[in-house]
Amino acid sequence: MDTPDDVSIRNEVDETDNSDPEHFEEAASKGLSSDDPVRMYLREIGRIPLLTADQEIELARRIESGGSEGAIAKRKLVQANLRLVVSIAKKYVGRGMLFLDLIQEGNLGLIRAAEKFDYERGYKFSTYATWWIRQAITRAIADQARTIRIPVHMVETINKLKKITRKLAQDLSRKPTEEEIAAAMEITVSKLREIVKVAQEPVSLETPIGKEEDSKLGDFIEDKEAETPASSVTQDLLREDIIEVMAGLSPRERDVLRLRFGLDDGRTRTLEEVGQLFGVTRERIRQIEAKALRKLRHPNRSRRLREYIDD
Template sequence: MAKKSEKAVTEAVQAEEVSTAEVKEKKKPAAKAKKEADAKSGTKTTKKTSKKESKAEEEKTAAADVVLEAEETPQAAAENSADDMNARFEEKCKALLALAKKKKNMLDYQEIIDSFTDAEFDADKVEKVFDFLEANNVDVKISDDVEEEEDIILDPEDDIDIEKIDLSVPEGVSIEDPVRMYLKEIGKVPLLSAEEEIELAKRMENGDVEAKNRLAEANLRLVVSIAKRYVGRGMLFLDLIQEGNLGLIKAVDKFDFRKGFKFSTYATWWIRQAITRAIADQARTIRIPVHMVETINKLLRVSRQLLQELGREPTPEEIAKEMDIPVERVREIQKISQEPVSLETPIGEEEDSHLGDFIQDDNVPVPAEEAASTILKEQLVEVLGTLTEREQKVLRLRFGLDDGRARTLEEVGREFNVTRERIRQIEAKALRKLRHPSRSRKLRDFLD
């Protein structure tokens, strides 16, 4: 019964829809006829007016389309330009990676700079280049001979907003008064526009020292933002900032505004190079040459990669095979890369003990052995006291009991002005006496 009711309802709805459609179809001819009648009843003047109005409307529509196209064209062109720029940037990164593989995953700063001589990118993409290379296990060689002319062409519209640089202290750095004071001071320095940078650069060419100082001070925030990325690598945060400031000064000296790129992007390369070189030179207690630091970093990267692949610590042989170097060279690099540990390092939860307290000094005798040696000397003196003075002296010279240097029979004979055979007889007689149980039992325990 329920199914029949549902079927009946469905049929009724369909019938209602059909009737509604028929009514609409009947109304269409009537409406059409009415429109035709209205059109015929109009005068010629009305027709002319409507033609003029329609023509004017068409002209307005065409003009609006032209304006709309003119408005959309720059936006579309900008989007296409951005897409092309990103595509070129990715192509150049891939080309750099291919070049690095040919050189055993090693690139120089100058090679990276030369690869982007005709590319348009901002300071953010400078960091993306290094992040891309680091993600693909490519080492960037730090060298002092970076060429002065880095032809990095930038889009003049891509302004670097230094105002948005975060001047907060990074995690892991204690907020001390010097750090807080420095960040507060550089935050007061007004920033420069692109036109002001060019004006200062022109004044610098004429020897204006004040313009040089102004350009450097306005970009101190850039140094802080880059130095934050290197916290925890063996140098204090303020030291990293100071080294970055030295790189900034070098960038100010070498900046050429005629190249067309912004100062902040140009300075980024010099700041990075100054900080990374300082870490290589100063981060370790025992300095390691820069080329060896690069080799150690590469070995550590390969070790981490093999650890993920194998699920265990790789052996020197596996590392040597992956790096294509001898096993002996791997062991040598691992030995060099060891970090020195302070003897004052606290040990235990209460930190009342130090590492030096648990390390044995090989130059100091063990207390037990020192006590046994002292007792042996006392017993030996007591046993020798039972011999004659001559026998005692012969044994002392022959075995070096006083100064640790044993003499030959010839030397002892010259000492007593007798033959070597006579000295041998005296020695044999003295040893027979010492072998007597009354004397030997005092020394027998020390033979073990």
């Protein structure tokens, strides 16, 4: 859940130029108290000068050599790119973690990038580090979403369930049934199922997947509400055929059917409602509707629409 400071910082950093330390510090200072930890952190890293491409390569070489000099070089490379972490972390605010926590997780990814950076490939360190920072943040979000607060007594029950299940599996040399587990725990099968349901660990939609882990599980979940391209085309064709079939009706008959079946706006009307719109009785509307439907049932007209029903 975002705090007001999280939202404020996100808005300020959106406007921050990472290449300008003074601008970064100025943007970080807006709207926050002087003792705010996020403000203090942003102000501190905003004073660290950025590196040139040649400086990055030199530090990478020293890191590769190892030893104390390599450790110092890694620290310098990481510190000079802390603002990159902030610019990436702000894009993930609102996904269940505080802004400062996102930054800390991103920093771990930055450190990993500094350790694995291959300067001989010719690309900038920031380009390489961005992937590691995003991976660290998305994994942390997934882990956070996977955490459930379970009452202490239920945790003990779940542990008992696991222990008994393992023992039964060993004794029976097979997977125990629900009835056997419930009997061993001295509870009903329905109660056992409730415990199992609580014990199940959910999978976060933020879980990184793919070889590069640059996609989220949620990207591949089908949206049942979304209309498929094939369905959309079918609906368009059906709409066109209905219009053509209804061309043989009188204007009043067409209007009555459109209102009764919601052909224009998806909202169906009662005989009473349509009658009020036309200033006639509901019985008169029923007669007009019946006559129009009889016309549509004629083989020459109904054949075109029957194809959609058969499909």
